[in-house]
Amino acid sequence: MVKRIRRALMPVFGWWAIMSRKTKYVFILAILVAAIVVTWGRAGITKDDMERLRREELSSQIREALEPLEKRLGNLEKGDMSKADTHSSEDSKYPKVKFLMEKDRKRILVTGGAGFVGSHLVDRLMMDGHEVVVMDNFFTGRKRNVEHWIGHENFELLNHDVVEPLYIEVDQIYHLASPASPPHYMYNPIKTIKTNTIGTLNMLGLAKRVNGRFLLASTSEVYGDPEVHPQNEE
Numbered sequence: 001m002v003k004r005i006r007r008a009l010m011p012v013f014g015w016w017a018i019m020s021r022k023t024k025y026v027f028i029l030a031i032l033v034a035a036i037v038v039t040w041g042r043a044g045i046t047k048d049d050m051e052r053l054r055r056e057e058l059s060s061q062i063r064e065a066l067e068p069l070e071k072r073l074g075n076l077e078k079g080d081m082s083k084a085d086t087h088s089s090e091d092s093k094y095p096k097v098k099f100l101m102e103k104d105r106k107r108i109l110v111t112g113g114a115g116f117v118g119s120h121l122v123d124r125l126m127m128d129g130h131e132v133v134v135m136d137n138f139f140t141g142r143k144r145n146v147e148h149w150i151g152h153e154n155f156e157l158l159n160h161d162v163v164e165p166l167y168i169e170v171d172q173i174y175h176l177a178s179p180a181s182p183p184h185y186m187y188n189p190i191k192t193i194k195t196n197t198i199g200t201l202n203m204l205g206l207a208k209r210v211n212g213r214f215l216l217a218s219t220s221e222v223y224g225d226p227e228v229h230p231q232n233e234e
């Protein structure tokens, strides 16, 4: 093996032996210079490349972050307020909502907002551009009635029993939380009475504290078994 290597290197050593001393120096110097240039050049390019890549990545991240803001600004400049709201753009997964200026936008609590009447009221208030807080204990209400708003920046869902006090900041309260149909309000009559007394008192207290407007809905059950449809208010 050693013999084979020696034989392979023979031509090189042969050349080396017949070279003058000066040529040898020049040869060694040339190899050294070449090695320095290659190493230095490689190190320089790698550093520069890394820096350039880092800068390119950073500017593409900034461009990505700015794009929706620029789009929104463009819409604002064009006066298209409906598209200025990110959630009202065509590709939004939510129903279209109006854009309301901060001074016109109300924060509204709907108790029983996951129920039949409540969820339709919630749709209307959301589409009008308000902030809506739904509070429901899901006795008869269902999350699916309001699920199309879950995650929207104007929407909040609280699983809370109105019999317990609630401390939040709102401008208006629609108080609809109560078992509505006879099988439901007779299921636990004492709880129904508590909901309609203590619950209503809690919501009145909240309205008083925040100086907010208050609406209490009754039920068509108060008419008994009506003989005419639709029922009039007399």
Ligand SMILES: O=c1ccn([C@@H]2O[C@H](COP(=O)(O)OP(=O)(O)O[C@H]3OC[C@@H](O)[C@H](O)[C@H]3O)[C@@H](O)[C@H]2O)c(=O)[nH]1
Binding pocket: 111, 112, 113, 114, 115, 116, 117, 118, 135, 136, 137, 138, 139, 140, 141, 142, 161, 162, 176, 177, 178, 179, 180, 181, 195
């Ligand atoms: O203690 C309670 C009791 C009830 N609730 C909630 O209050 C809401 C009441 O809504 P319901 O859907 O039961 O009653 P609603 O009055 O909205 O509609 C009802 O009356 C009109 C009919 O046409 C509907 O079919 C019927 O559901 C429910 O979401 C229920 O979970 C509370 O949050 N707390």
